[in-house]
Each structure stands twice: as structure tokens, then as C-alpha cells.
Amino acid sequence: MSDIVSPGCDLMEPMKMDALCRVREDNEIVTDALTVSREFGRRHDNVLAALDSLIEDGTLNHLDFKAVEYRDGKGEFRRTVELTERGALIAMPFIGGRKSRQGQSRLIDSFLAMREELRRLREQKTEAEPTRALDADEKRMRRDFLMLGLAADNLNLCQSTRLRMNSACADLHGCSTSLLPAHAIDAPKDGPQISSLPTDSLRSLLSKVRAHYRASESKKKVMTAREFYELMQFAGMVEYLSRASTSTDADENGLKWFWSISAEGLNYAKNMTDPKSPRQTQPHFYRGHFDELRRKLSALMPEYLKWKAEQALKTCAEYAASASRCPDVREAAEYREDLR
Structure with missing residues (x-):
């Protein structure tokens, strides 16, 4: 068996020759020219020549392939090309070989199976990760910031006061204020928001x-x-x-x-x-x-x-009415006399 190695790097996770594709360290599913040559029944140097031609004329772009090395049976490093799923799908019709049809079918099935396995593993990982509950300090911090926002809106607080309140709340909870602006602009609601007015x-x-x-x-x-x-x-x-x-x-x-x-x-x-x-x-x-x-x-x-006078007369009328209901008639009369 041979191992695929990144150029200039230590040995990567081995790709066994009985596997048609594998998952690279960046979670990209890839195959390589050695696998393609075996599955398609073509010599490795001929597959490399076909891939070099596709790379040279731009049919394969730099995202579709990667130059890597493999160690042969003698322990010597040899050149090969790693292909992404897109790169492999583009290149397969140009490779040829006595088993090209069967090779294309097996390679596509392998990519699909690997993609499904990746999806399953991601779902398992998500389900296995426990949902972290907020601790008491985090709940208190969220509640305080929410209360500040409601108070600032209800009281129509100016921007500089909002900034000062948020800075104080951040300090109280040990949060960094480095992302907050150094100052806020206080200007009339319909005026230009250019600078604070005195x-x-x-x-x-x-x-x-x-x-x-x-x-x-x-x-x-x-x-x-x-x-x-x-x-x-x-x-x-x-x-x-x-x-x-x-x-x-x-x-x-x-x-x-x-x-x-x-x-x-x-x-x-x-x-x-x-x-x-x-x-x-x-x-x-x-x-x-x-x-x-x-x-x-x-x-x-x-x-x-005019409105204030009407309110005063209304108050006097209510005051007099309450006096007329007084059980002591004489006091009530004196009450009304005082109002005059």
C-alpha cells in the first residue's frame, strides 16, 4: 500500500489504496490520480498527463486539485495529483481507460457515500453536544442590559447618557468596553447628527x-x-x-x-x-x-x-360641591362664602 503526502509537510493521514476517496483535514472530500488510474485501468503517468493538460488549459482551476506526493513500494516519494469532488467529476470523461465506465460509477458512488457519512457524523456531533445553560451571572447581565435599553427608550435618554449607562453596566459585569465609542453625538432629533451641540x-x-x-x-x-x-x-x-x-x-x-x-x-x-x-x-x-x-x-x-383658568374654575366648582354636602350647614355656608 502507498500513502499520500502533502508537499513540504509531514505524513498526512494515510489514504489506503483500497479506499476510493477520503476526507482531507479541511473536511474536503478528495481522491487522487493513483486511485483514478487503478479504477480506470490506465497507467498513472498517463492519468497525470491528462490532468496536466486540463490544468494547463484552465479546465481545472486551483480549487479543483492539489499537487501532492506519495511514497512508492521502495520508500521513494513520487508526484501525483489530489482531486476534489468537482475536480474529479470534470476530469473523469477525459481520462479514458479500459474500465473508465465502471471507474466513473464507483468513484461517484464513493463520493456520495462519503458525503452522506460526513453529514451523519456532523448530526451525531451536534446531538452529542449539550446545550449550555446560562449561569446566574449571565442571566443577571442580560437582564440588566435589557432593562437599560427599555429605560433609555421610555425616558428618551440622549446618546451620551445611553453610552455612559452601558459603560457602567459593562464595568459592573466585568465586560470590556474597548468596542464602545469614546463619545456619542447629542443633537436635535431632526437636526444633522454631526457633532454634539452645547x-x-x-x-x-x-x-x-x-x-x-x-x-x-x-x-x-x-x-x-x-x-x-x-x-x-x-x-x-x-x-x-x-x-x-x-x-x-x-x-x-x-x-x-x-x-x-x-x-x-x-x-x-x-x-x-x-x-x-x-x-x-x-x-x-x-x-x-x-x-x-x-x-x-x-x-x-x-x-x-385660558386652559389654566378653566381648570381653576373646575376645581372651585368641585370644591364648592363637596362643601354643600357637608352635614354642618353653617360651616358649608361659610365654606362657600370663603370661595367668593
Whole structure:
């Protein structure tokens, strides 16, 4: 028996001469010119000549064959050619030989059988590999990242805050942050996403407006931050949200309230998180868009004041109705008198 050897390499897995094809180390099914010569009833040198001709004219490309060596009965290395399944199918009609028909049939059957055996072995290997269950740390990490994503979407957090939150979560779970960007772009929703725009808190921006009015001796009144946020809320640009808190500034129900920019307001401000209070948003307003926002809200002021007056009258009516149901008639009358 002879062994097939890769050129310049140690002895490969032997291909016994009673096997028509074998699986190479790269999982490619191959045969060789020695096998073809035996099966087709042609001399090996004639088979090599036919293959060389097919290689020279490009009928066989570099993926269809590989030059290898084999060790003959004397222990000397001789040249041969290894053929892939495609290469063998192309070459067989050009080989000839007294047993070419039988050789072609046996070689094709051998390739098909080997291909089926490979498929069976792969399926067995897949079935034998146990499905690895996620451990507690992996489950916690997935849950934390999922929660961060939901929170970022629901609170309309800006990109820089999302990046900081993900970096903190990665550090918490011992994950590398080398693939995360160094910075994120915070820009208006409908604006060009080229670079982050400078922002300020609402109080800081309103203070600058007051300073400008004082310098110009204008008698215009500047809204407080609370009034500004309420007007934005009327316009649908912010939401008033709450979270559980044990701090002294929580209300009687143990809730702390905060403002959050809604999707409608993302052209004028962004939601950030305060490292000291990471569970609530902290709106920051784009400096270059603040005057436009003030003009837009000023145009809504008459409609807002009318709505606010209607709400006040409605509250008074409900207050008076509750007083009229008071069992003490005199107190009820005094109650209504006070309302006047």
C-alpha cells in the first residue's frame, strides 16, 4: 500500500489504496490520480498527463486539485495529483481507460457515500453536544442590559447618557468596553447628527435671559423654571414623572417627581441622568434652539392661560360641591362664602 503526502509537510493521514476517496483535514472530500488510474485501468503517468493538460488549459482551476506526493513500494516519494469532488467529476470523461465506465460509477458512488457519512457524523456531533445553560451571572447581565435599553427608550435618554449607562453596566459585569465609542453625538432629533451641540440647564438659560432684559432695561417678565416646564407640558414637550424615594424632598406618598423631555421636545432639549440620582432624568436644553423654543411657547401662552383658568374654575366648582354636602350647614355656608 502507498500513502499520500502533502508537499513540504509531514505524513498526512494515510489514504489506503483500497479506499476510493477520503476526507482531507479541511473536511474536503478528495481522491487522487493513483486511485483514478487503478479504477480506470490506465497507467498513472498517463492519468497525470491528462490532468496536466486540463490544468494547463484552465479546465481545472486551483480549487479543483492539489499537487501532492506519495511514497512508492521502495520508500521513494513520487508526484501525483489530489482531486476534489468537482475536480474529479470534470476530469473523469477525459481520462479514458479500459474500465473508465465502471471507474466513473464507483468513484461517484464513493463520493456520495462519503458525503452522506460526513453529514451523519456532523448530526451525531451536534446531538452529542449539550446545550449550555446560562449561569446566574449571565442571566443577571442580560437582564440588566435589557432593562437599560427599555429605560433609555421610555425616558428618551440622549446618546451620551445611553453610552455612559452601558459603560457602567459593562464595568459592573466585568465586560470590556474597548468596542464602545469614546463619545456619542447629542443633537436635535431632526437636526444633522454631526457633532454634539452645547446645552445648559433651564435655570441657567432663564437667568441669562433675565440678565439680558436688565441690561436693556426691558420690563418684560421672565417665567420661572416651574412655569416654563408647565407650559412645555401643555405643549406635550415634557412629562412629569415620579419615582420612589426615601429622601426628605419626597412627597407624602414617598415619591420624588421630575421632568422628562418627551419625543415632541427632543428638537429643543435632551434627557440626561444625574450621577447622584441615576434613576431620574435631568433635561438639558440646546443653547442654539432656546430662543426658538421660547417663541413657540409664547405663542401658546393665551391658549395655556385660558386652559389654566378653566381648570381653576373646575376645581372651585368641585370644591364648592363637596362643601354643600357637608352635614354642618353653617360651616358649608361659610365654606362657600370663603370661595367668593
